Amino acid sequence: FERRLSLTDAINKRFHRENPSPNAKNFGMLFDEAVRVMKSEDLAAFDLTKESPTIRNRYGRHTFGQGCLLARRLVEHGVRFIEVTLGDWDTHYDNFTGVQARCQLLDSAYSSLIIDLRERGLLESTLVVLSSEFGRTPEIQKQHRNGRSHHPGAFTSLLAGGGVKGGMTYGKTDKEARKVIENPVTFHDLNSTIAYSLGLDHAKVIESPSKRPFRMAGPDKEDAGPITEVFG
Structure with a gap:
């Protein structure tokens, strides 16, 4: 690997001398950064086998759960921005079954992340944002097997850590969760x-x-x- 890198470096230096293009220079910088990442000791953060089976099970043995566990490990290694996604919330059909299944994945992983960050003294310096782009309609669509459509008029986001107060809500909807009536x-x-x-x-x-x-x-x-x- 090192011999091939040396050969690549020699070829690139000649190429850059003969073709002083900003785009070529930027590509070379990107390549060098990729090599630095490959050699970094911080790659150990991605090795989830370092975690005990108990911890991994608590987060959930699924992509989102293990993603949240990886997020915690990346925070411990000083990574400043991390995104973990959980899809399949677009419950136009069979809403209640779908939401229950997604919530089971979400609850264990999200709570484990918050608990672990707090126990490690990292929660106050880490802002955890849980959000979506819209909610679901108050009306249940019987013709779509109890589905619910898009509803941007009212929905919820969660903030934890980063100096945020715990155990409070901000804003209020009407009784049908159709529109925001307080502190939008x-x-x-x-x-x-x-x-x-x-x-x-x-x-x-x-x-x-x-x-x-x-x-x-x-x-x-x-x-x-x-x-x-x-x-x-």
Whole structure:
């Protein structure tokens, strides 16, 4: 492997001398970074066999559960942003069976992650966000075997750690969970709240690599801001 890397390096140096292209240079930097990752001792974080069977079972022996366990290990290794996804919530058909099955996967993994981060003294410095892009309709669609359709009008997100108060709710819906009637929160507010927890300026204009400007609070959302009431 090292001999092949040396040969590749020699070829690349000559190529870059003869073709001083920014794109070629960037590709070379990406290749070098990949090699550094391959040699990093931090790769041990991905070895879930280092965890006891009891811990792995507590998270759940499924992709999401083991993903949350890996997330905890990555936090311990200093990784600053981690995403774990759990799909199949689009319950247009047979909603109650589908939601129950997904919740069983979610509950054990999410609670185990929070418990482990707290026990390791990492929860206060780690913000855990559990969210979706919309909820489900209050109406049960009998023609679709008790399904529920998309409903962006009202749904819930969870925040834990990162200075967030425990055991509280913010906002309220009507009795049918059809619309928000108290303390509505937009996604721009949620993003601003995440930024606030991380010590970032939610209103700052940032440029993407393609020079496209954006703000964490969203475009043209001067009224968006962090929900500071959820912090202790």
